Amino acid sequence: MSEASRNSPLPGAMPGRIPENAQPPADFAPREVAKSLLRATRSGTLATIDRNGGYPFASLVNIATDFDGAPLILVSRLATHTANLEVDRRASLLLAEYGKGDALAHPRLTVLGRFAPVEHQSGDDERIRRRFLARHPKSELYASFGDFAFWRMAVVSAHLNAGFARAADLAAVDVLTDIVDAQALIESEADAIAHINGDHAEACRLYATKLLGAPDGKWACVGIDPDGIELQQGGTALRLAFPQRVTGPGPLRSVLKQLVEQARVA
Numbered sequence: 204m205s206e207a208s209r210n211s212p213l214p215g216a217m218p219g220r221i222p223e224n225a226q227p228p229a230d231f232a233p234r235e236v237a238k239s240l241l242r243a244t245r246s247g248t249l250a251t252i253d254r255n256g257g258y259p260f261a262s263l264v265n266i267a268t269d270f271d272g273a274p275l276i277l278v279s280r281l282a283t284h285t286a287n288l289e290v291d292r293r294a295s296l297l298l299a300e301y302g303k304g305d306a307l308a309h310p311r312l313t314v315l316g317r318f319a320p321v322e323h324q325s326g327d328d329e330r331i332r333r334r335f336l337a338r339h340p341k342s343e344l345y346a347s348f349g350d351f352a353f354w355r356m357a358v359v360s361a362h363l364n365a366g367f368a369r370a371a372d373l374a375a376v377d378v379l380t381d382i383v384d385a386q387a388l389i390e391s392e393a394d395a396i397a398h399i400n401g402d403h404a405e406a407c408r409l410y411a412t413k414l415l416g417a418p419d420g421k422w423a424c425v426g427i428d429p430d431g432i433e434l435q436q437g438g439t440a441l442r443l444a445f446p447q448r449v450t451g452p453g454p455l456r457s458v459l460k461q462l463v464e465q466a467r468v469a
Contacts, residue, residue: 249264
């Protein structure tokens with residue numbers, strides 16, 4: 204990497220715009236907020252570079268994440284955004300949390316990077332397909348069509364705006380999850396999810412209602428990684444962070460039991 208590249212600001216960063224004496228609120232944890240948005244958001248705005256004139260082209264897409272948090276999309280070759288990505292892989296995703304009142308009072312995260320198609324029959328294809336369809340089961344109706352393919356973003360940077368005085372420029376390492384030592388958890392994730400949903404559905408309900416304050420319902424586990432567990436009911440997704448990092452089936456069982464006990468007390 205050249206000296207100029209090392210000194211250049213990250214894409215999306217805002218150097219020099221925030222007063223030097225400005226201090227974020229003491230309870231603002233940008234990495235945690237960004238990771239939660241990334242893992243729990245089911246759809247967002249995809250901005251690609253128009254292949255005809257270079258203008259930004261925004262569209263709506265469903266989103267899931269790979270084991271390390273890298274965004275995943277399922278798109279058709281007939282779509283304009285896919286044609287744009289085939290020419291220029293650079294893109295960004297806007298992930299927003301919605302609620303009552305002013306939309307700008309809720310957190311939103313812009314993730315920037317480069318997309319690449321996931322080749323069929325590759326070592327990643329089965330895992331990515333499983334993780335995406337767990338979040339978007341209705342997509343199974345067309346996921347196997349010849350013109351559809353999964354694309355994975357290599358994250359370069361991100362920008363978080365979580366409300367007044369709660370903004371942060373983030374590097375890829377701030378929003379992604381380190382999986383170097385988590386191969387055992389990766390290999391056991393599918394079985395663990397099946398076991399949780401088959402034998403411990405009540406635990407998912409307790410996690411959602413008692414620990415995350417969600418409405419009661421049939422909550423299910425749709426993803427596990429070293430930093431947390433993803434829960435979903437219908438079109439609503441939640442992220443429950445683990446109290447400590449886990450990298451294998453044994454530690455996972457321990458932390459899930461710990462969280463169940465905590466939820467029952469709550």
